[in-house]
Amino acid sequence: MKKYKCIIFDLDGTMLDTEKMNMIPLQRLVKEELGQDVTYESLLKYRAYAGKKTLELIGFKDIEKSYTKWVKYVGEFEEGATLYEGFNKVMEDIDAKGIICGIASSKMKNQYEIDFFPTGLQKYMKSVVLAEDTENHKPHPEPLLKAVKLLGIKPEDSMYVGDTVVDYKSSKAAGMDFALALWGASDLSGIEADYNLNDPMDLLKVLGL
Known part of the structure; x- marks a missing residue:
């Protein structure tokens, strides 16, 4: 079993x-600004991208203005x-074993604080790399490389x-x-993961904890 010194996490999803x-707010924004009725399912593919990139890909013109409204x-x-x-126990157990944790996410800093701080888990994160912290975003490796x-x-x-x-x-x-x-x-198309986790607790099994 491979011994990892560090686990870096994505946030959303x-x-x-x-x-x-x-x-749901994005669906509303597309209807209001582009006059299109889009299905909830058709928007799910954009979860992988940073917010402003999502709006660009969908075809919004004034990205800054639309992004402000979406936020x-x-x-x-x-x-x-x-x-x-399960994540409360997962983080506690990983930390107890001396494995260092961090975050590499396309989330903006203010949204990160709103969404993640209430969990109380930021105390375990020794490096946090967010949208504003790198010039390039995933799938470019820069956010992950900066985090480690x-x-x-x-x-x-x-x-x-x-x-x-x-x-991936x-x-x-x-x-x-x-x-x-x-x-x-x-x-799942195009993903050949080293590990498939069905549940957050599966990460402890992968780490041999």
Whole structure:
């Protein structure tokens, strides 16, 4: 069993269930600004991208203005982010074994604080790399490489846990092993994960804890 010194986590769809709070406001925004009725399911593929990149891919013109409106709608949405069940124990056990943890996410810093701080798990995260922290975003390896560089750990001694093909490509480009969070994954095509996790607790099995 491989010994990992470091585990880097994605947030949305991996640690945090933020799907509805992001997608329903996005659906509303597409209807309002582009006059299109799009299905909820058709928007799920955009979960892999940073917010502004998503709007660009959908075809919005004034990205900044539309993004501001989307953030406002997300903030007003009645269902906030929730931590996937099991992560409290997972983080506690990983930390107790001296394995270092960090985050590499396309989430903006202010949204990260709103969504993740209430979980109380940020105390376990020794490096946090968010959308504003790198010039390039996933599937480019820069966010993951920065996360481990801040910790002084080599990519080959690290594992990335994510839920999309973009996460997978980023981890492979960075030279890291990849664990797929199946609970948050909506499309498995193109992903050849080193580990398939059905439940957050499966990560403890992979680590031999």
